[in-house]
Structures are given as structure tokens and as C-alpha cells.
Amino acid sequence: MRILRIGPLGISTHRRTFAVGLVMLVALGALMVFALSHGQSSITVLESLKAAVGIPVGAPADFIVGQVRAPRALTAVLVGAMLGLSGAILQSLTRNPLASPDFIGISAGAGTGAVLTLWLIGAGSLWVTAAGAAAGALATAGLILLLSWRHGIVPLRMILAGIGMGFVANAATQYALTRMDMHEAGNALGWLVGSVTGRTWTHVSVAAICLAVLLPVVLWNARSLRTMEMGDDTARALGIAVGPARMVLALCSVLLAAASVAITGPIGFIALVAPAIALRLTRNAGVTLIPSALIGALLLLAADQVAQLMPTTVQLPVGVFTAAVGAPYLLWLVWRASRGGPA
Amino acid sequence: MRTRALIAIAAAAVLVVAIALSLAIGARAIDLGTVWQALTDLDPNDPEQLIVSDLRVSRTVIGILAGAALGVAGALMQALTRNPFADPGLLGINAGASLAVVIALSTGVATGFAAQVPVAFVGAGVAAVIVYSIGARGAAAGAPVRLALAGVAFTALVSSVTYAILLLNDQTMEQYRLWVAGSLTGRQDYDVTALAWIVVVAIAAGLLASRQLQAIALGEDAARALGVRIGAIRTVIIVIVTLLAGAATAAAGPIVFVGLAVPHLARALVGASLPWLLVVSALGGAALVLVCDVIGRVVAPPGEIGVGISTAFIGGLIFALMARRMKVVEL
Numbered sequence A: 001m002r003i004l005r006i007g008p009l010g011i012s013t014h015r016r017t018f019a020v021g022l023v024m025l026v027a028l029g030a031l032m033v034f035a036l037s038h039g040q041s042s043i044t045v046l047e048s049l050k051a052a053v054g055i056p057v058g059a060p061a062d063f064i065v066g067q068v069r070a071p072r073a074l075t076a077v078l079v080g081a082m083l084g085l086s087g088a089i090l091q092s093l094t095r096n097p098l099a100s101p102d103f104i105g106i107s108a109g110a111g112t113g114a115v116l117t118l119w120l121i122g123a124g125s126l127w128v129t130a131a132g133a134a135a136g137a138l139a140t141a142g143l144i145l146l147l148s149w150r151h152g153i154v155p156l157r158m159i160l161a162g163i164g165m166g167f168v169a170n171a172a173t174q175y176a177l178t179r180m181d182m183h184e185a186g187n188a189l190g191w192l193v194g195s196v197t198g199r200t201w202t203h204v205s206v207a208a209i210c211l212a213v214l215l216p217v218v219l220w221n222a223r224s225l226r227t228m229e230m231g232d233d234t235a236r237a238l239g240i241a242v243g244p245a246r247m248v249l250a251l252c253s254v255l256l257a258a259a260s261v262a263i264t265g266p267i268g269f270i271a272l273v274a275p276a277i278a279l280r281l282t283r284n285a286g287v288t289l290i291p292s293a294l295i296g297a298l299l300l301l302a303a304d305q306v307a308q309l310m311p312t313t314v315q316l317p318v319g320v321f322t323a324a325v326g327a328p329y330l331l332w333l334v335w336r337a338s339r340g341g342p343a
Numbered sequence B: 001m002r003t004r005a006l007i008a009i010a011a012a013a014v015l016v017v018a019i020a021l022s023l024a025i026g027a028r029a030i031d032l033g034t035v036w037q038a039l040t041d042l043d044p045n046d047p048e049q050l051i052v053s054d055l056r057v058s059r060t061v062i063g064i065l066a067g068a069a070l071g072v073a074g075a076l077m078q079a080l081t082r083n084p085f086a087d088p089g090l091l092g093i094n095a096g097a098s099l100a101v102v103i104a105l106s107t108g109v110a111t112g113f114a115a116q117v118p119v120a121f122v123g124a125g126v127a128a129v130i131v132y133s134i135g136a137r138g139a140a141a142g143a144p145v146r147l148a149l150a151g152v153a154f155t156a157l158v159s160s161v162t163y164a165i166l167l168l169n170d171q172t173m174e175q176y177r178l179w180v181a182g183s184l185t186g187r188q189d190y191d192v193t194a195l196a197w198i199v200v201v202a203i204a205a206g207l208l209a210s211r212q213l214q215a216i217a218l219g220e221d222a223a224r225a226l227g228v229r230i231g232a233i234r235t236v237i238i239v240i241v242t243l244l245a246g247a248a249t250a251a252a253g254p255i256v257f258v259g260l261a262v263p264h265l266a267r268a269l270v271g272a273s274l275p276w277l278l279v280v281s282a283l284g285g286a287a288l289v290l291v292c293d294v295i296g297r298v299v300a301p302p303g304e305i306g307v308g309i310s311t312a313f314i315g316g317l318i319f320a321l322m323a324r325r326m327k328v329v330e331l
Helices: A015-037 A046-051 A057-095 A106-120 A126-148 A153-177 A182-192 A199-219 A221-229 A232-237 A244-265 A270-282 A287-307 A318-338 B002-024 B032-041 B048-081 B093-107 B114-133 B145-168 B169-178 B193-217 B221-227 B230-252 B258-270 B272-297 B307-325
Strands: A001-008 A010-013
Touching: A010 B114, A015 A046, A015 A057, A015 A270, A015 A287, A015 B169, A057 A153, A057 A199, A057 A221, A057 A244, A057 A287, A106 A126, A106 A153, A106 A182, A106 A244, A106 B272, A126 A153, A126 A199, A126 A244, A126 B307, A153 B145, A153 B307, A199 A221, A199 A244, A199 A287, A199 B169, A221 A232, A221 A244, A221 B048, A232 A244, A232 B258, A270 A287, A270 A318, A270 B032, A287 A318, B002 B032, B002 B048, B002 B272, B032 B048, B032 B145, B032 B230, B048 B193, B048 B230, B048 B272, B093 B114, B093 B169, B093 B230, B114 B145, B145 B169, B193 B221, B193 B230, B193 B272, B221 B230, B258 B272, B258 B307, B272 B307
Parallel strands: none
Antiparallel strands: A001 A010
């Protein structure tokens, strides 16, 4: 146990968790440097670093690094962190490693909300799309809770209701797509694939603002989350208002997932896999929010680098690679659980 | 027995109404008298009669085939896995069929619809075996969440591979788009007789095997005591389900939840008797697909939405409501 202090704020953390966090940060920094300096046009590491922070260095680097690579890489990092965080909260709240916003219909609902916004209001500012995605995700989450509420929430029932609602939301998205005009539908389809290609500083700033607002709320409630994992009664006895804390955390998880969908489109499996990797690396008993966020960022940035390095004629969207890693992991989880292991 | 027969007759009546709707309703509503005339005594100069005989009849036949196949496939899978949430679409069997077709298209093994159908069967079969052995065997067999998640994960994996192949290969994308339209249209030029035979034979085989399957549902020891060869029956059922799901996917593209919702409803009506369940599921599945197709024709004028979309919307809600009714220990 160690206390990490910045001025009056302190976070207590395990030594190992702290070390894992540091290693992740270093790895993220190294990968970031690679992402900025590596690409089709060769720009030196120093030049690209300068260009990324806005110091003019000359014709190709200023644009390629400053306007293409840097926002793309930062979007990947921020969205990956959002997904990792969202998944970690949801898995901790449901006490189930199978829960993740992309499987229980939340991301699908966010996609429906965003597409409906594009259809009814038109392609305006990114904030409008994000608001639509948030509304869609919250509505879906509300419906899931409503449908699975029976003398309280049972996580497994909630997951099943979520899978069903995911199908409903995707059908609604398809319906909206057939009603939109061709051009808009084409744009929406491209976005629904889930990709960080062509993201600008606007996307980065929206992601950064969402994360800056939601992360402190999550961390503020992190202690309640950790205590609630020991059981509701224990948490109540320790003076935690279980209902409100759970509500706030669930809201944060849904909003993080919705914001990520608005910025990059739905990218699967990061929210499922990142918290699981974090748990194994830190060997913590319960939830590890910051490591999950860091690993999510690392995973998405790495997947995007792989997508760029692949010698294919068309660059594949990053979701193809996250699914290629994540889906076997989920199948393995199910396989283990059906052999009597922990679900 | 008598109530069950009456329910089957009622289901057949519903199907007849659905067929009438499917023939009469569309971008252009045609009154039933004209429909009847087109079926019995076609006047080739009447455009309305030509719409019925050229377009709507083949569309309706394909809908009946796909719906009946999916209803029976779902009922058999649910009996086999002892899991009320089993559905060929949800379990990724459609996705497996799609991937097989895409691989065949991109490698040039199968060109033309007729060659793609057997390929789709192979893909469906491989997918069925994989998902069944991951999600429905072992100590906790029969837990709905496991099976559903195994299906969702498998579908995600397979569709991302499918998607990658499609993106890298324009030509394949073009052919695939025609195949996977997920609707009952666009198949007029293909003779569905072969698919119809596959569906009829597979449903008949399912009926023949249903008593043994029901014995297995009592428990493996009880079934063995009754002289049922468990392994053989299981294999036969998986083959039948693969044929039905593959035929439905080949005929109408990926359709989810028909195999889930229809047997569930049928069970509420006829109880646990598997042969009757299969009969009512076949009739009800056909009726549901036709009704969903008719809904898809009228909700988005001037366009249409594919039958796969309307079934997913309705079926997803039914699925969530079923989850709500489950007891905690059953999950």
C-alpha cells in the first residue's frame, strides 16, 4: 500500500498497481512516439515531436504530423482510455467479467442515437452527434434496466436483456439508414464501422473534455466501487450510499461509452479486454480503474498501428483488429465458464 | 391431442392469412380478387396480376421456406441444448454461412448462386459445431448466458474476418452484396425447388427424430435406458439444424430470432410435445417471416426494409422479455 500525493489530493494504491501504471505510461509514451514518427513519409523523431506540439518545423511534417498523425494518435489514446474505463466500471458494478458496453447494447444504442441525430438534425457539430449518442445510450441503458429489473438487478439477466436490446438498437439504426438520403447514409455507414482514421483536433478536444469531466467523478466514487465489490451490505455498513453511488457510476460508464461511439464509431472488445488485462497484471482482487484506462489506450493505439502497418491495399478499420484479439478471449471466457469455472 | 390438433389448424389458418397479406400488400396494394385471379387464371395483360405472379409469389414462397426452416431449426436446437435461448441466427450460424460464401467468392471457388448454396451449408455446419461445443457442453451446459455470449463473440469474430475480406476485394463485395441482401427479393431468377426439397426433407427427418430427442431431454441416463443412441441422435439433429439454417440463409439472407421467438410461443400453446412443437413452429415461423416482410414493405415508403431488420427489432424485444421472466437459477 502506498499513498500517491499531489498537493492536498491523495490516492492510495498498491505498490504493484503503481508500478504497472508507470510501465503502462512509459509504454504508451513510446508507442505514441512511434505513432507520430512512423509512416509513409519519413520524418525524424525530433521533428515529429516538435510538429505534434505545434512548433513549426517545415512543410511536410507540420501537416502530416501536426494535422494527421497527432490527432489520430491522441484520439486513439483518449477513446481507448474511455472504453477501458467504461468497461472496468461496468464489470465491477455487475461483478461479471462478461459485461461490457459493446455486448449489452449500450454502444449499439449510442450508434442508434447518433444516426438518428444525423438523420433528423443533419451532420452538424460533433457535440450534437455526441449528445445524440449519449441520449441513445442512456435510453437503451434505461430500457435494459427496466426490462431486467425484477426485485433488483441480476447481472446475468441484465446481460441477456442487453444482448436483446442491442439487436433492437441495431435494427433501428438500419431502419434510419434506409430512410436517410444516400449521401448521409453513406457517411453514417462509414462512421458505424468504427475507426480513428481522419480524426481532427476537434475530435481530440471533444474526447479530452468528456474525459476531463467524467474521470474525476469516477475516481471520486472509486472507493465506493471497491467497497461495493465486497457486497452491498458490507458497503452499507461502511457508510456508503450504495444506490446513489451505483447510479452515478453506471451513468459515467454509459456516458463514456456513448462519447467514445460519437467520436470514433463503435469499436468493439477494448472495453471487455482492457479491465481483464488490468486485473491480471496488477493482481488486484477488485477493480483497477486507472490501469484499465491506460491499457485501453495502449490497446487501441497499438491496434491502430497494426492497421496502418498491414500491407493491405485498403486500410482495414481498427475494429477488425480489436475483434480479432477480443473475440477469441470472450469465447475462451465462455468456454471456461461452461466448464464450471468462474463466470 | 385434440387441442393440439386444433392449435395446429389455427396456426395454419394464420399462415394462410399471412400468405394473403404477402400477396396483396406492397408498394402497390392489390385487392384479393385480383390476387386470386392471378393465381388461378392469369391475364398476362393486367400489370397488377403480373406483379403478383412475377414478384410476390416467389417472394412469398421464399418467405414460407425460410420461416418454416428457421422455426423448426430453433425448436430442435432448443431441445438439443436444453436452452430456451438457442436460435440459429443468434448463435452465429448465419455468420458462419456468410463467411464461407465470402471465402468461396474471393478465392473464386464458387461463382453463381447455385454453387454458393452448398458452400453456405459447409459454413453453417462448421459454425454450429464450434458454437455448440463452446457454449452448450460441459458442466454448466444449458446456461442461456453462456450460449448467447458464445454466439455473440463468434459472430463478432467471424463478421470481422468477413468484413476484412470484403474491404480488400471489391469484386467479392459486389457479389456478396447481392447474396446477403437479407431480404426476400432479388432471388426471382433462382430456382428454389432444390432448397424447398432440402427444407421439406430436413423437417420430416426432424419429426422422425423428435421422439428420441425428447427422450434425451429427460436426461441422458433415462434416454439410454429407453434405448436411445444419444451420440447418433445428437449428430443427426446438428446436421438437420445446419441444413435448415443454411437453407434459410441461402434463401433469404441472415434472419435472427425467428428460431427463438416462434418455438417459445409455440411451447406456450402446445406444451412440451416435441413433434407438435415442430409442426406449430414450422407454420408459425412461416407466418412470422411473411408478416415481418409485409411490415418491412410498408414502414419505409418509398423504400423497403429487409425482413432481417424487422425480425431483429421484434425478436430482440421478445428476447429481452424472455430474459426478464427467467428465474435467477436458470441463468
